[in-house]
Amino acid sequence: MSNQQTKETHYPIYEVFIQRDANTPFVYQGSLLAPNQEVALFLAKENFARRIPCYNIWVVNREDIGQLPSEERESLNRMDNKDYRETKGYGYLKKRWRKYDQVQLTKRHLLS
Numbered sequence: 001m002s003n004q005q006t007k008e009t010h011y012p013i014y015e016v017f018i019q020r021d022a023n024t025p026f027v028y029q030g031s032l033l034a035p036n037q038e039v040a041l042f043l044a045k046e047n048f049a050r051r052i053p054c055y056n057i058w059v060v061n062r063e064d065i066g067q068l069p070s071e072e073r074e075s076l077n078r079m080d081n082k083d084y085r086e087t088k089g090y091g092y093l094k095k096r097w098r099k100y101d102q103v104q105l106t107k108r109h110l111l112s
Contacts, residue, residue, distance in 0.1 A: 005008070008097070010033075011034055011035050011041045012034070012035075012061055012062065012063065013031050013032070013033060013061075013062040014031060014032055014033075014034055014037070014040040014044070014059045014060065014061055014062065015028065015031050015038075015059070015060045015061075015062055016029045016030055016031065016040075016044045016047075016048050016057065016059055016096060017029065017057070017058040017059075017060070018044075018049060018052075018054050018056070018057055018060075019054070019055045019056040019057075020052075020053060021053070021055045021056065022055055022070070024055075026056070026058055029044075029072060030047075030048065031062065032044065032047065032086065035058075037059060037061070040059040042055065042061050044057050044058060044059050046065055054082075058101040
């Protein structure tokens with residue numbers, strides 16, 4: 001079977017994202033096969049939103065989703081010399097505050 005014949009007989013794949021309510025982000029639910037976007041939306045409602053509360057649905061053709069080529073993915077790796085961007089350096093503050101929390105405040109402490 002040729003590649004042209006395969007494209008004609010198979011439906012495109014649509015990815016389904018659902019938003020539970022107006023304040024939550026869209027969450028990936030799954031994928032489905034459909035001949036066009038209207039049918040994909042109908043199938044998404046029937047398959048993914050029938051049993052759970054749903055505020056909004058996105059259906060996206062998988063071919064319309066972009067991704068980085070494998071050569072450029074390595075550019076996303078973090079460099080090891082960027083520790084100053086992380087907030088792990090404030091761990092000593094809890095021990096310091098504990099010293100002050102254990103001291104009972106009296107009038108003499110407040111007025112001095």
